[in-house]
Amino acid sequence: xxxxxxxxxxxxxxxxxxxxxxxxxxxxxxxxxxxxxxxxxxxxxxxxxxxxxxxxxxxxxxxxxxxxxxxxxxxxxxxxxxxxxxxxxxxxxxxxxxxxxxxxxxxxxxxxxxxxxxxxxxxxxxxxxxxxxxxxxxxxxxxxxxxxxxxxxxxxxxxxxxxxxxxxxxxxxxxxxxxxxxxxxxxxxxxxxxxxxxxxxxxxxxxxxxxxxxxxxxxxxxxxxxxxxxxxxxxxxxxxxxxxxxxxxxxxxxxxxxxxxxxxxxxxxxxxxxxxxxxxxxxxxxxxxxxxxxxxxxxxxxxxxxxxxxxxxxxxxxxxxxxxxxxxxxxxxxxxxx
Amino acid sequence: xxxxxxxxxxxxxxxxxxxxxxxxxxxxxxxxxxxxxxxxxxxxxxxxxxxxxxxxxxxxxxxxxxxxxxxxxxxxxxxxxxxxxxxxxxxxxxxxxxxxxxxxxxxxxxxxxxxxxxxxxxxxxxxxxxxxxxxxxxxxxxxxxxxxxxxxxxxxxxxxxxxxxxxxxxxxxxxxxxxxxxxxxxxxxxxxxxxxxxxxxxxxxxxxxxxxxxxxxxxxxxxxxxxxxxxxxxxxxxxxxxxxxxxxxxxxxxxxxxxxxxxxxxxxxxxxxxxxxxxxxx
Numbered sequence: 001x002x003x004x005x006x007x008x009x010x011x012x013x014x015x016x017x018x019x020x021x022x023x024x025x026x027x028x029x030x031x032x033x034x035x036x037x038x039x040x041x042x043x044x045x046x047x048x049x050x051x052x053x054x055x056x057x058x059x060x061x062x063x064x065x066x067x068x069x070x071x072x073x074x075x076x077x078x079x080x081x082x083x084x085x086x087x088x089x090x091x092x093x094x095x096x097x098x099x100x101x102x103x104x105x106x107x108x109x110x111x112x113x114x115x116x117x118x119x120x121x122x123x124x125x126x127x128x129x130x131x132x133x134x135x136x137x138x139x140x141x142x143x144x145x146x147x148x149x150x151x152x153x154x155x156x157x158x159x160x161x162x163x164x165x166x167x168x169x170x171x172x173x174x175x176x177x178x179x180x181x182x183x184x185x186x187x188x189x190x191x192x193x194x195x196x197x198x199x200x201x202x203x204x205x206x207x208x209x210x211x212x213x214x215x216x217x218x219x220x221x222x223x224x225x226x227x228x229x230x231x232x233x234x235x236x237x238x239x240x241x242x243x244x245x246x247x248x249x250x251x252x253x254x255x256x257x258x259x260x261x262x263x264x265x266x267x268x269x270x271x272x273x274x275x276x277x278x279x280x281x282x283x284x285x286x287x288x289x290x291x292x293x294x295x296x297x298x299x300x301x302x303x304x305x306x307x308x309x310x311x312x313x314x315x316x317x318x319x320x321x322x323x324x325x326x327x328x329x330x331x332x333x334x335x336x337x338x
Numbered sequence: 339x340x341x342x343x344x345x346x347x348x349x350x351x352x353x354x355x356x357x358x359x360x361x362x363x364x365x366x367x368x369x370x371x372x373x374x375x376x377x378x379x380x381x382x383x384x385x386x387x388x389x390x391x392x393x394x395x396x397x398x399x400x401x402x403x404x405x406x407x408x409x410x411x412x413x414x415x416x417x418x419x420x421x422x423x424x425x426x427x428x429x430x431x432x433x434x435x436x437x438x439x440x441x442x443x444x445x446x447x448x449x450x451x452x453x454x455x456x457x458x459x460x461x462x463x464x465x466x467x468x469x470x471x472x473x474x475x476x477x478x479x480x481x482x483x484x485x486x487x488x489x490x491x492x493x494x495x496x497x498x499x500x501x502x503x504x505x506x507x508x509x510x511x512x513x514x515x516x517x518x519x520x521x522x523x524x525x526x527x528x529x530x531x532x533x534x535x536x537x538x539x540x541x542x543x544x545x546x547x548x549x550x551x552x553x554x555x556x557x558x559x560x561x562x563x564x565x566x567x568x569x570x571x572x573x574x575x576x577x578x579x580x581x582x583x584x585x586x587x588x589x590x591x592x593x594x595x596x597x598x599x600x601x602x603x604x605x606x607x608x609x610x611x612x613x614x615x616x617x618x619x620x
Contacts, residue, residue: 075582100584155565157579197482198565200578207457207561212464212481326583328397336567337398 031064034266037087039074039161039249040203041224045286046091052282053273057266065266073201074160075100081254082106088258088267091251093161096318098250106256120248121274122288125309126168128239129209129218129225136216140241141172143217145190150215152208156325156332158200161247163326165219168245170325171310175243189335210236221247222303223287240304246311249288379597382590394591399567400576407573408599410484411552414491418548421492422499423541429500430507444500447493452557459490460562482564487572490562491552498551499544506540539611546607553600 038046050067057065070077070085074093081087082104090107092098095118101107112119130138136149144151154162169191173184196215199205202224209218210228217239218225225238251271258264273279280290284299296303315321325331386394394400429441447455463470463480470480480486510533518528556574563570573596580589 073582075584079581079584103584155579158565158575158582160582195566196564198567200560200565200575204561208460211457212461213466214464214482322583328394328580328583328585328588333397333399 031066032062032263032266033066033068034088034263034270035068035070035086036089036091036270037070037077037081037085038091039077039093040071040201041221041227042091042249042286043069043071045283045288048282048286049274049279052279053270056273057269062266067270075158086257086261087254088261088263089251089253089271091249091271093249094163094318095248095250095312096163096322097160098252099318101252101254106254107252108255111252111255112250114253115251115271116275117291118248119250119252121251121271121279121291122249122283123291124222124247124249124288125244125307126165126241126247127220127222127225127244127304127307128241129220129228130216130237130239132235132237134237134239138217138239141169141187141191141243144169144194144219145187146194149194149217150196151191151194151217151219152197152199152205152215153195153219154202154205155198155200159202161202161221162205163321164221164245164247166325166332167312167315167321168241168243168310169219170331171245171314172241172243175310185331185335188331192335222289226287226302240307242308244307244309246309248312376597379590379593382586383594386587386591390587391591394588395595399571400573400592402568403571403573403576404595404599406484406487406569406571407553407596410487410491410572411549411555414488414495414552415545415549417488417492418495418499419541419545422496422544422548423503423537425496426500426503426507430504444497447495448497452494452555453561455493456490456558456561459493459558460486463489463562481562482566482570484570486562486564487559487570490558491548491555494555494558495548495551498547499541502540502544502547503537506537510536539615542607542611546604550600550604553596 036046036050046069050069054065054067070080070087072080074097077085077090078092078097078100081090081101090098090101095112098107098111102109102111115121128138128144130136137143138149143149153165156162156166166188169188170184173187177183177187197205197208199208202221205218206220206224206228208214210232220228222238229236229238251274253264253267253271255264258267274283275292277292277295280292280295281298284290284295284302287302289303290296290299296305312318312321315324323330383391425444429437429444460467460481462468463473463486464482465471465474465479467481473480478485480489514532514536515528518532523531554574556572556578559572560575563572563575565571565575573592577589577592580586580592
């Protein structure tokens, strides 16, 4: 008898365990919700924007709204969304990541034209961060290729953001060395042979440079560099190279999800709100360049507007750039395989 | 049924009640958490043609990352084996103030998020760090070298050996050593002939677990390794790289090779252990 009871109990437990897996996660209520899947350095920016948007939404008669934000490496986030993490909108570090979600069939083709400025409401560029007094006299890209200079940059293979770093150096080489592929590869190769630590992500590189005191120069996004300057006043200097690249973190509505959840209108309003003058000033406070040229001018003191910037179209768009530079056996691999 | 099982008091008597259900639960759990994910991995990798698979796992950088991963994981597991047995011995046989504290600290590497472990170890072992400062004048660099990888793996793997060996040592009768000593064996002989055979299975289990953990460890290693191609790139990093390029096939191919190799190593160890056990008992 006793044994039977134990068996019954075990069976019950099993049923219960299976149920927990199957019946969880149903969500209904009177409040609306919106999920924004973003990448690491935008956490504080979106916390503030979400409050701003929610207040505006509720004031104009919308139902109470909760915005959930998720942050992580841009590439990992794109994989999560492709595999079913329910995001109404994605705000990632580069177009290639959103294209991956497009390829998974969740975002319709042509999303890049749906919002102004190639769907990039804020931009940044690639700059150098050096130690106080710039002891190695680093002024431009060739200084990074010099012998005896220690460079810190994340790995373009594991960090989407770091692909801009690589392309910025390439753009400089192309412009100054006449554009021969061989010459460019040698130049960028010399820079990467000076790399002491090839971290897996941008924040990791900042840690290596700042906390662990590695290297003479950190190749970084301007917003990350400015954040470091703010957190460690007087310890570092920012150096703008003569040629850099316009980094365009892209945003998009995830069509499949908003159509299923009926949140398209709200999600679109959320992304369009990023272009409003008030938000554009907000992004500047978080060291991103507003994409609205008039508002960018208001912050001419904060941003070096003299940097010559190429952009991704110069490389034939992300599809081509990814294939040529960062795929297996691509230019980045060749640099090391020589 | 129940009655006949109750009457069966021979060696075939079932100790665990509800054997059928237990087996069912076990099989379900093993399938859900182990077999199905592993099968999915294999299926993913099979999407590649044999040629593509071969190309994905034999690129120079991938091969060198396999070498780095296996070399450092084996070395770290060996260090853990030696240090773990020693630590377990001290914890069981010696009495000193703060022993309970030390005992409690052993599991900390498990509880600590590995990224924190990696960042902390790195800042300690860079040339200007507390530990790095000591070794820098000797010309030994720890952070951003293979040494750093081994340090991280020793850190995350040490609890496995200590916690496997400790309970066996606790049960080991002190009179064994006494008799060995009385019969004229010196310390080394006592350890090798009397103690080691007793703790060997447990020590090897700990070694195997530390090794397996070391092969798969990513979080702590990426911070301390420096991730330089052909020098300090580990295989899990190559997998992450492939994923960031949305090359799922390439990523799973590398993962499958890692998995197969780990399985072989662990299987081999089990066989060796079983042989050794038969030899001592027979």
